[in-house]
Each structure stands twice: as structure tokens, then as C-alpha cells.
Amino acid sequence: MDIEQSDLYESLKKIFGFNQFKGLQEDVVSSILNDKNTFVIMPTGGGKSLCYQLPALMKEGTAIVVSPLIALMKNQVDAIRGISENQGIAHVLNSSLNKTEISQVKSDIESGVTKLLYVAPESLIKEEYVAFLRAQKISFVAIDEAHCISEWGHDFRPEYRNLRTIIKQIDNVPIIGLTATATEKVQEDILKTLGMTDANVYKASFNRPNLFYEVRPKTKDVEKDIIRFIKQHTGKSGIIYCLSRKKVEEVSQILQVNGINAVPYHAGLDAKSRAKHQDMFLMEDCDVVVATIAFGMGIDKPDVRFVIHHDIPKSLESYYQETGRAGRDGGEGYCLTFYSYKDIEKLEKFMANKPVAEQEVGHALLQEVVGYAETSMNRRKYLLHYFGEEFDAVNGDGADMDDNMRNPKKKMEAQNEVAILLGVIRDTNEMYKPKEIVNTLVGKENALLKSHKTNCQSFFGIGKEHNHHYWMALIRQVLVADLIRKEIEQYGVIKLTEKGKAFLEQPHSFMMTENHVYATDDDGTIITVSKAKSVGVDDKLVSMLKDLRKKVGKQLGVPPFAVFQDPSINDMALKYPITIDELSKVHGVGEGKARKYGKEFIKLIGKYVDENEIMRPDDLIVKSTGVNSGLKLYIIQNTDRKLPLEDIAKSKGLEMPELIKEMEAIVFSGTKLNIDYALDDLLDEDQQEEIHEYFMDAETDKIQDAxxxxxxxxxxxxxxxxxxxxxxxxAN
Structure with missing residues (x-):
């Protein structure tokens, strides 16, 4: 079908009301109008659906659109009907229709009214439909969400694998495959399976410069962190993804109790509830949807302002798809992910019952996610590299839109290590995946390395002065720098690139960025939410509590911080405790302190809560002393016995700074400790008095200030x- 460019623009204006095509749309539409097999890779929000809707409306006959999501089909059919006088212009053919509706669809197709027929792959398999469609004039078949064909895609559906055979049975028409996400491995798989290796391939940029990416450590208080974040974004629409239905229900309930208008959304809900919750979200009757990753939401809402991953997704494709639901209108989009390696281990356990081939795929995809979460390089560059796209981390559009760029980590010279790494890849004949390469470097034997006698080579263990985390981080950075690549056919096997071979001939500077460690804080202690910067607290209440603290301190002749420290004040302004028992569970308070100073504070908070009609997060008041009770008791008993502090630390396997931290947690939560005997060995009377006077007059008890x-x-x-x-x- 030869078509003039002017006709194309006229149809675009007449049907959709647009004067211009977006990105690659014009080329794709022309390819389809010229009856060519076409493959389109275009990120969420890039205007994929217009690519097949416009040619379908311009060509003779009916276009079949295969889509996995009933909700999405319904949205698109409604949208097409909205631009036409005739309801029959677009139809859905799936399990939700009754007999009368099915015969209406068939009669509209026969009379040439229907231009777009949306079909679920399961329905297309039915013999009666195949026989009926064989007798009709079909213009082309569009396969939306084409990554479902590939087991390497994030949403593999076995029924998609047979589509080529079924399409052939209906008619020998052009095929258009469309996906919002596909690595080279997935692209190759799709083209092969659909038998369209001759297709015109159009790939748009995957960069969404308006999205901000952040990965935070996931603590046991992750729900609190989420509530704080949402309260900072009050009135904005957001989606929270969880891995299980149970977690979806739990999180949505916690949010509701805390005055956040949230609804759950997962496959376990009945269709009526799902539709209702989806409409509430679209119509802004609720702010937040908590959903399972497994359930494609098919929600085309342009103003989603944040996407939170409570659990890490199973692949970077899923992550890209889900974060891509934020900021489709080009406005603000905040993508916050909570990461803990424990979640990865959990996902690996789930895979244990699957066939070996499937497990291998799953593990490989998970390792990419770990790489993304733990990297401290530009996240956008890392993500786009995964989709085969180069990105300039300095001048690229959106280059500074992630946590790593806003808070850069240290860089160190790694020229020698890169040369060692590339040398080992070369000397093991480029046959290993990252895990085996790292085992070779650190000298850790396993069955595979033994079978190739790698453990007998002179270079075995050549990199053992660094741990496996270091080498994994280096492999990821060298991969993005294009010195090595992952083989597509034997997915995950590392090969040297031409650039890598040149580096081995002539090594040059390579600055490696230190990786994030997500289990611990800089000083080795487990990160807890109370240590994190306090956000989402009630600033007005904070200032009232600080005034009261000052007054109480004056009355008792002690500095304000000796009454309650700032983290405790902030925690009160987040939890609103109104009884002594609740106050004792606030960070850094404890029972002794709550009883000693608490009366006036809970009175003030109670009054404030009433006057401002505040919903109190009762179920979020979690005791967090930061010290396990056995250790706490041991320290108290042995300081009473005047045991040297070094001996106490040694017997519990602690370094001195760790012991001091534990003792601080004890006294900050209101329990007395007598360590005069230890201080008398360190400081004389005058020195102790000088420091005591300093703390008495100081504004704050920060050690750096002292x-x-x-x-x-x-x-x-x-x-x-x-x-x-x-x-x-x-204070106590």
C-alpha cells in the first residue's frame, strides 16, 4: 500500500488530533502500511499503541492485536471508540464475553466495521475463532508486550510461543511485534520465535530523563520509611510493588491505618474489586495502589509521581517496566527501591523447585538486579547499558537524576586489577560466567573449575587480596565500560571485546567506584531507620517539643539534650506517643527516661493530637533500643563488677568502638551505667571536670563539636x- 506522506499526516490529524509524530512513530507506521514485518522496541510512554492503531484504521480489513492484559485491552478499545462514531470500530475477544456479545463482534468484523480486534493469546488458540478469522480480511497481526514470547523476558507466557503457527493458519499477513523493554537476548528470541528475522527493527531510546532513581537499604522498619516518604509527597499518586499478595494486603492496611488513602491490587482479588480499585486510582479517589509485581496493572495514568519497590523485582526488565509507570506526562517521577540481599536469597530459594534451565535463567537475571542495586556508578548509565544503549554519564539528559550522582562514592585507581581480570578471562579461554571468574581470582575451588583444571593454573588465586564483592563490582564496571561483554547465545559467559583486548596490550588508568554495602553502616553497625535522617516528621510539633525540652532542662539545671536527644524528639513527632508506655518505645527513650521526664511531653503531644485531629500510627510504634537484651544485661552486670572495658568487649567479640556504641544505646534509653573506674584510669579529676562542664553548657552533645x-x-x-x-x- 503506497501512501503519500501528506495522507499520513492528514490521517494522524483527523483521527488522533496530532500535528506531529513522536520519535520513531512515523517510520514504524510507514513500515506497516508497506506490509513489512516490523519490530518495535519503545519504552513505556513512548506512544507504542499509535504505531499499530493508525495503520489499522487506514488499511483495509481488520487488524488483530494480541495482548496479555484484559484491563489494557479494555482501555484501548474505549480510547478507539472515543474517536469514532461507530462502537464496532474496535472490539475485544476474550473469556469475559457472553454468546450474544461474541456474535455481535463477529457480525461487525464480517461487515467490515471493525478495524481493531483485541485478542488474548488463549482465545486465539481456540479452533472456532481461528476458523472464523481465516474467512475474514485481516490487515496484519500486532503482538503487544512481545517480550512475553521470550523466557528471558520478564513476563514469559508459554501460550505466546505458538503464536507464529496460529497466525500462519489464519493468513499470511505481516506481523508487528511491540515491546517496551528488551535486551539483545530477548530481541533475538522474539524475532526467531515469530519467524521474522527479516523484520524492520525500530528501537527508541530507553532514557526517561525525568525519572529519579534511588536504592535504599531495606531495614525491618521499611513500612515506616515508606510512610515517611508518602507523607513527604502528600496528595501525589503513587504505586508500591510487593512480591506477594500477603505483603500487598499488609502494606495497604498499614498505610490505611496511618491515614494514607491506599488500596490493594493483586490477582487474588475478585475481578469486581480489581476493577473498582483501578478506577479509584484513575479517578483519584485514592492516592496509592499497592500491587503485586506478578500482576500487570495495565494502568495508563500519566501523573503517577512515585513508584516504590518494597521488594526487589526478579529482573531489570521488570524494574524498568514498573518504574516506567512514573511520570509518563514528562513531569516528576521518583523511583525508590528498598534493597536487601536477603530478598535475593529468598527469590533464589523459590526457584529451587523449577527445572534446571529455568533456574539458570532466573539466577542470571537476578544477578543483573543485584548489580544494579549495589552499583555506585551512574544508575541510568548502568540501566541503559543493560538494554544495549550508550549513555553519557556527564552530559546525558538526566545524568544527575539518581542517588549515586547526588552523593558520589569514592573512586580508586584499578588499572592493575582490570589487567588481572581481563588476563584471567583470556587465560581461561573466555568460557566462564562472572561467578567462576571471581572464584578463579580469589582461589575458591568448585567442581566446574576442577573439571577444566583451572585450579591447577599459575593464575589461580591471583586476586585473593580482594574479596569476591570487589571483583564482582569490578566486572560490572568493566562490562559497562565495554571492555568485556556477555555472550548472547550462552547467556552470561564473559568475552573480551576489541576494546578489552587493546587494554591488555596497553593498560591505562581505570577509576573504579567503590560499591555500596547494603548490610551495614560505614562503621560496621547494622543500619536502622532511627539512624537514618529523620524525614516526614511533624515540624510544628518538633519545635513545640524542643521548647518544652529547653524549659524542663532549665528547671532541672541540665542541658536540653540531656532530657531527650534530637532523634528521640523527631521520633515523637512521627509516632505521637500519648502514654508513658508508648513514650518508652520511642527511639532512645526507654522506661527509666519515660518515667523521669515523660509526663509533660505526653500531655503536650496528647493535646496537639486532639487539636489537629491527627491519625496516630499506633501499630508503627516499635521498640528499637538498638541493643539486644542479653548483651545489654551483660554490659550492665560487668560494669557493676568493674571489669575492664577491654575485657568486656573481648569476651563478646566486640571492638572497643562497638562496645562504646552499645553502652551509648543503654544510657541514651534511660538506664544508668557506672564507668567511673574505667574513666579514672584514662583521665584525672580536673580533665573529667573540664569535659563535664563542657557538656553542661553545650548546645548539643555531638562528639564532633566537642x-x-x-x-x-x-x-x-x-x-x-x-x-x-x-x-x-x-540525664538518667
Whole structure:
């Protein structure tokens, strides 16, 4: 069908009301109008559906659109009917129709009224439909969400595998495959399976410069972190993804209790509830949808402002798809993911019952997700590299839109290590996946390495001064720098690129970015939410509580921080405790302190809650002393017995700074500790008095401020121990 460009633009204006095509749309539409097999890779929000809707409306006959999502079909059919006088212009053919509706669809197709027929792959398999469609004039077949064909895609559906055979039975018409996400492996798989290796391939850029990417450590208080985040984005629409239906229900209930208008959405709900919740979200009768990753939401809402992953997805494709639901209108889109390696281990356990081939695919995809979460390089560059697209991390559009770019990690020279890594890949004949390469470097034997006698080679263990985390991080960065690549056929096997071979001939500087470690804080302690910067707290209440703290401190002749520290005040303004028992569960308070100072504070908070009609997050008040009770008791008993602190630390396998941290947690939550005996060995009476007076008059008890004040007269350990003594005597 030869068509003039002017006709094309006229149809675009007449049917859709647009003057211009977006991105690659014009080329794709022309390819279909010229009866060519066509493959389109276009990110969410790029205007994929117009690519087949416009040619379907312009060509003679009916176009069949295969789509996996009933909800999405319904949306699209409604949209097409909205631009036409005739209801029959677009139809759905799936299991939701009754007999009368099915005969209406058939009669509209026979009379040439229907231009677009949306079909689920399961319906297309039915012999009666195949026989009926064989007798009709079909213009082309469009396969939406084509990644469902590939077991390497994030949403593999076995029934998609037979589509080529069924299409052939109906008519020898052009095929158009469309997907919003596909790595080279998935693309190759789709083209092969559909038998259209001759297709015109159109690939749009995957970059969504308006999206901000952040990965945070997932703590046991992840629900609190989510509530804080949402309260910072009040009134904005968001989606939260969880891996299980149970978690979806739990999270949506916690949000509701905390005054957030949220609804659950998963395959276990009946169709009526799902439709209702989806409409509530679209019509802005609720702000947040909590949904399972397994369930494609098919929601085309342009103003979703944040997407939160409570659990890490199973592949980077899923992650890209799901985060892509934010900011489709080009406005703000915040993509926040909570990551813990424990979740990866859980997913690996789920895979254990699957066939070996499927397990291999699953593990390979998961490792890509781990790489993305743990990397400290530009996240956008990492993500786009995964989809085979180069990105300039300095000047590219949206280059600074992620947590790693806003808070850059240290870089270190790794020229020698890169040369060692590339040398090992070369000397093991480029036959190993990253895990085996790393095992070779650190000298860890396994059956595969033994079978190839790699463990007997001179280079075995050549990199053992670094751990496996280091080498994995380096492999990921070298991969993005294009010195190595992953083989498509034997997915995951690492090969040297021409650039990598050149590096081996002539090594040059390679600056490696330090990786994130998600289990611990910088000083080795487990990260807890109370240590994180306090966000989403009630600022007005904070300032009232600080005024009261000052007043109480004055009455008792102690500095304000000796009454309650700032983290405790912030936690009160998040949890609104109104009884002594609730106050004792606030971060850094404890029972002793709550009883000693709490009365006026809970009275103030109670009054504030009533006057401002505040929904209190009762179920979120979780006790978090930061010290397990056995260790706490051991420290209290042995300081009472005046056991040297070094001995207490040693017997519990702690370093001195760790012991001091535990003792701080004890006294900050209101329990006394007597460590005079230890301090008397360190500091004389005058020195102790000098530091005591400093804390008495200080605005804050921050150790850095004290170090600055004394300018090297006392070290960190001495000041911390004195702060413990001071807090114990004055505050408790």
C-alpha cells in the first residue's frame, strides 16, 4: 500500500488530533502500511499503541492485536471508540464475553466495521475463532508486550510461543511485534520465535530523563520509611510493588491505618474489586495502589509521581517496566527501591523447585538486579547499558537524576586489577560466567573449575587480596565500560571485546567506584531507620517539643539534650506517643527516661493530637533500643563488677568502638551505667571536670563539636566515655 506522506499526516490529524509524530512513530507506521514485518522496541510512554492503531484504521480489513492484559485491552478499545462514531470500530475477544456479545463482534468484523480486534493469546488458540478469522480480511497481526514470547523476558507466557503457527493458519499477513523493554537476548528470541528475522527493527531510546532513581537499604522498619516518604509527597499518586499478595494486603492496611488513602491490587482479588480499585486510582479517589509485581496493572495514568519497590523485582526488565509507570506526562517521577540481599536469597530459594534451565535463567537475571542495586556508578548509565544503549554519564539528559550522582562514592585507581581480570578471562579461554571468574581470582575451588583444571593454573588465586564483592563490582564496571561483554547465545559467559583486548596490550588508568554495602553502616553497625535522617516528621510539633525540652532542662539545671536527644524528639513527632508506655518505645527513650521526664511531653503531644485531629500510627510504634537484651544485661552486670572495658568487649567479640556504641544505646534509653573506674584510669579529676562542664553548657552533645572545642586535647574515645558518664548521671 503506497501512501503519500501528506495522507499520513492528514490521517494522524483527523483521527488522533496530532500535528506531529513522536520519535520513531512515523517510520514504524510507514513500515506497516508497506506490509513489512516490523519490530518495535519503545519504552513505556513512548506512544507504542499509535504505531499499530493508525495503520489499522487506514488499511483495509481488520487488524488483530494480541495482548496479555484484559484491563489494557479494555482501555484501548474505549480510547478507539472515543474517536469514532461507530462502537464496532474496535472490539475485544476474550473469556469475559457472553454468546450474544461474541456474535455481535463477529457480525461487525464480517461487515467490515471493525478495524481493531483485541485478542488474548488463549482465545486465539481456540479452533472456532481461528476458523472464523481465516474467512475474514485481516490487515496484519500486532503482538503487544512481545517480550512475553521470550523466557528471558520478564513476563514469559508459554501460550505466546505458538503464536507464529496460529497466525500462519489464519493468513499470511505481516506481523508487528511491540515491546517496551528488551535486551539483545530477548530481541533475538522474539524475532526467531515469530519467524521474522527479516523484520524492520525500530528501537527508541530507553532514557526517561525525568525519572529519579534511588536504592535504599531495606531495614525491618521499611513500612515506616515508606510512610515517611508518602507523607513527604502528600496528595501525589503513587504505586508500591510487593512480591506477594500477603505483603500487598499488609502494606495497604498499614498505610490505611496511618491515614494514607491506599488500596490493594493483586490477582487474588475478585475481578469486581480489581476493577473498582483501578478506577479509584484513575479517578483519584485514592492516592496509592499497592500491587503485586506478578500482576500487570495495565494502568495508563500519566501523573503517577512515585513508584516504590518494597521488594526487589526478579529482573531489570521488570524494574524498568514498573518504574516506567512514573511520570509518563514528562513531569516528576521518583523511583525508590528498598534493597536487601536477603530478598535475593529468598527469590533464589523459590526457584529451587523449577527445572534446571529455568533456574539458570532466573539466577542470571537476578544477578543483573543485584548489580544494579549495589552499583555506585551512574544508575541510568548502568540501566541503559543493560538494554544495549550508550549513555553519557556527564552530559546525558538526566545524568544527575539518581542517588549515586547526588552523593558520589569514592573512586580508586584499578588499572592493575582490570589487567588481572581481563588476563584471567583470556587465560581461561573466555568460557566462564562472572561467578567462576571471581572464584578463579580469589582461589575458591568448585567442581566446574576442577573439571577444566583451572585450579591447577599459575593464575589461580591471583586476586585473593580482594574479596569476591570487589571483583564482582569490578566486572560490572568493566562490562559497562565495554571492555568485556556477555555472550548472547550462552547467556552470561564473559568475552573480551576489541576494546578489552587493546587494554591488555596497553593498560591505562581505570577509576573504579567503590560499591555500596547494603548490610551495614560505614562503621560496621547494622543500619536502622532511627539512624537514618529523620524525614516526614511533624515540624510544628518538633519545635513545640524542643521548647518544652529547653524549659524542663532549665528547671532541672541540665542541658536540653540531656532530657531527650534530637532523634528521640523527631521520633515523637512521627509516632505521637500519648502514654508513658508508648513514650518508652520511642527511639532512645526507654522506661527509666519515660518515667523521669515523660509526663509533660505526653500531655503536650496528647493535646496537639486532639487539636489537629491527627491519625496516630499506633501499630508503627516499635521498640528499637538498638541493643539486644542479653548483651545489654551483660554490659550492665560487668560494669557493676568493674571489669575492664577491654575485657568486656573481648569476651563478646566486640571492638572497643562497638562496645562504646552499645553502652551509648543503654544510657541514651534511660538506664544508668557506672564507668567511673574505667574513666579514672584514662583521665584525672580536673580533665573529667573540664569535659563535664563542657557538656553542661553545650548546645548539643555531638562528639564532633566537642572534638572541635578541645582541639586535640582529648580523643574520640575519651569524649564518648565521658558523654556516657555525663548522660548517666545528669540525664538518667
Amino acid at each position: 572534638l572541635d572545642e578541645f582541639d586535640g586535647d582529648y580523643d574520640d574515645e575519651e569524649l564518648r566515655l565521658m558523654r556516657i558518664k555525663f548522660t548517666s548521671e545528669v
